[in-house]
Amino acid sequence: MKTFLFKVISIFVFVSTVASIIDCKKVEKQETEKRSFQSGDIVKVNVKPGLAVRDQPSLGAKKISEISFDTTIQILNCAERIEEILGLSGPWCEIKFLDQKGWVFSPFLKSEYSRELAFKISYGKAIRELPLPEPAPISDRLVLYRMSVQGHDIGIIQFVLDEKSEKGKMNSCRYWSGPPNTEESSRRYCDSSDASYKRNKNELSIDGKQYKWDGRFKGFISLDDNYDWKEIFAQAFDGKPHPEGDYNSWTLEESNCRFFEGDPYGGAEASFLCEKLGFDASCQCFEK
Structure with missing residues (x-):
């Protein structure tokens, strides 16, 4: 009887764990989809001092240029594959800037009118550049x-x-x-x-x-x-x-x-x- 109960409990824990992992993956996928860009979207570069543009959707691909922070660009299409680079997860997107086309890592982009804080690279990780806090006014x-x-x-x-x-x-x-x-x-x-x-x-x-x-x-x-x-x-x-x-x-x-x-x-x-x-x-x- 004890052996039977132990097996039942073990199966229940296993099923619960699997369900939890699936739920987490769903949430992760939803967050990714929520932040994804569509063809034709107008976006801005959101990393300082700028964002590398490559000839292929890969970190090892040839760098063809760099676009300065806060520059407006257009999305042509985005890859389906999700990659993790510098602590951020997202797809590569093909973009158009002036007469140039290339691929950039999309987590370093933001919507045209978004108020998101910019990213900066520090010790191999992307972190938000928090605004400098101002002291309280001291006037009488x-x-x-x-x-x-x-x-x-x-x-x-x-x-x-x-x-x-x-x-x-x-x-x-x-x-x-x-x-x-x-x-x-x-x-x-x-x-x-x-x-x-x-x-x-x-x-x-x-x-x-x-x-x-x-x-x-x-x-x-x-x-x-x-x-x-x-x-x-x-x-x-x-x-x-x-x-x-x-x-x-x-x-x-x-x-x-x-x-x-x-x-x-x-x-x-x-x-x-x-x-x-x-x-x-x-x-x-x-x-x-």
């Missing part, structure tokens, strides 16, 4: 902004925090982002109110809401939100896909203070305060 007078979009209504909040006088002010400006040069889009609704705040180096509290400086995002991140900032950082900069699809990934707009997930109109927004961006001269209540 902080001017921070937060942007929010709800439908076609855009709201910008300006916090003016003066540590010497220990006074805080919140200026709120709202307008409609419809067609330009119309009465609705030109009108600004502006109001101001006092704001209580405390600051201790990298930590900030405004009206009881807690923030902490994050040098990677170059802004103050809300500690009251239930967001996994490590995961968001990976999605916004490392090119890591969102579990529910790339459409839902986090995006940090470089032109203002907005940090959102998914749809720019109505998507989830992070409570994120940044310095220097967000000023709108047409908001009469804003201070410089």
